Amino acid sequence: MTQGNRRLEGKVAIVTGAGSSGPGVGNGKATATLFAREGAKVLLVDADLGRAEETLSLIRKEGGEASVFRANVTKAEDCLRMVEETMERYGRLDILDNNVGISRRGTVVEVSEEDWDQVMEVNVKSIMLASRYAIPSMVQSGGGSIINISSIAGIRAHRSTPYSASKAAVIGLTFSMAGDHGKDNVRVNCIAPGLVYTPMVAPRMDDALRQRRREAAPLGTEGTAWDVAWAAVYLASDESRWVTGIVIPVDAGLSVTTPATYSPLAQQQYQRL
Ligand SMILES: NC(=O)c1ccc[n+]([C@@H]2O[C@H](COP(=O)([O-])OP(=O)(O)OC[C@H]3O[C@@H](n4cnc5c(N)ncnc54)[C@H](O)[C@@H]3O)[C@@H](O)[C@H]2O)c1
Numbered sequence: 001m002t003q004g005n006r007r008l009e010g011k012v013a014i015v016t017g018a019g020s021s022g023p024g025v026g027n028g029k030a031t032a033t034l035f036a037r038e039g040a041k042v043l044l045v046d047a048d049l050g051r052a053e054e055t056l057s058l059i060r061k062e063g064g065e066a067s068v069f070r071a072n073v074t075k076a077e078d079c080l081r082m083v084e085e086t087m088e089r090y091g092r093l094d095i096l097d098n099n100v101g102i103s104r105r106g107t108v109v110e111v112s113e114e115d116w117d118q119v120m121e122v123n124v125k126s127i128m129l130a131s132r133y134a135i136p137s138m139v140q141s142g143g144g145s146i147i148n149i150s151s152i153a154g155i156r157a158h159r160s161t162p163y164s165a166s167k168a169a170v171i172g173l174t175f176s177m178a179g180d181h182g183k184d185n186v187r188v189n190c191i192a193p194g195l196v197y198t199p200m201v202a203p204r205m206d207d208a209l210r211q212r213r214r215e216a217a218p219l220g221t222e223g224t225a226w227d228v229a230w231a232a233v234y235l236a237s238d239e240s241r242w243v244t245g246i247v248i249p250v251d252a253g254l255s256v257t258t259p260a261t262y263s264p265l266a267q268q269q270y271q272r273l
Helices: 027-037 049-061 076-090 113-140 161-184 207-215 225-236 264-271
Strands: 012-016 041-046 065-070 095-098 144-149 186-193 247-250
Touching: 012 027, 012 076, 012 113, 027 041, 027 049, 027 065, 027 095, 027 225, 041 049, 041 076, 049 065, 065 076, 076 113, 095 113, 095 225, 113 144, 113 161, 113 186, 144 161, 144 225, 161 186, 186 225, 207 264, 225 247
Parallel strands: 012 041, 012 095, 041 065, 095 144, 144 186, 186 247
Antiparallel strands: none
């Protein structure tokens, strides 16, 4: 049995988008796996049950406790059922990791209304719906922790306008929810992953681009879904009991740099000065 430090012992978690959209380990899969390793019981929610089952088998191999549930988190009735099912299976709800997200590209001139609406529905409305049904059960359980997954695209231009707008909305939603539900001991925080290498982005990458993404940030190394998942463990655990309404960038320092001084080309030029 692979055990962590049992930082989430006794807690029950929902992870949405707990499968991965391709071979390998994405943010939802890694987060669900670490939650289980740290002692939480985890409901693995995905619109594609086969993907959630892959995560389940990973967790079971390690001796963790989890089960799968099919839901489209853009649908209110699915979100309600997801929470009811958690309470029926595990009797409480402490953690909600709102991980589901899709990417759509294009400027405001190019993007179709259909793509715009879809990305807003999947990336933003789903968080409102899942949280709306989760919060009363968390309150009944004595409080809880909601973790919303944004992106560096929510705080920087990223050549994907609908995605950026949706991820900025996730940050605004986090602040507002943190303000509204703190009195009930429901903490709401946000993670903004940088240029991590996951199945979601892998189809668009080649070696040269992966190298450029590494070099763009001060740490100069490639991030993985596990880096995002460790931030989620902290926010889910009681270690962060006095933390609400924050955005944690997990980005190797990318968001504190200026490309004019830190891009590989700029660095060569600065070395000559
Ligand atoms: N990979 C990156 O570089 C990166 C960077 C920044 C932020 N993020 C964010 O991380 C989150 C996802 O990461 P991932 O690696 O787990 O992605 P992923 O694409 O590998 O997995 C997401 C899962 O969500 C499921 N899903 C999609 N729509 C759904 C819906 N409506 N209802 C239920 N399930 C649905 C998919 O079936 C899939 O299994 C997203 O919010 C994404 O925007 C990723």
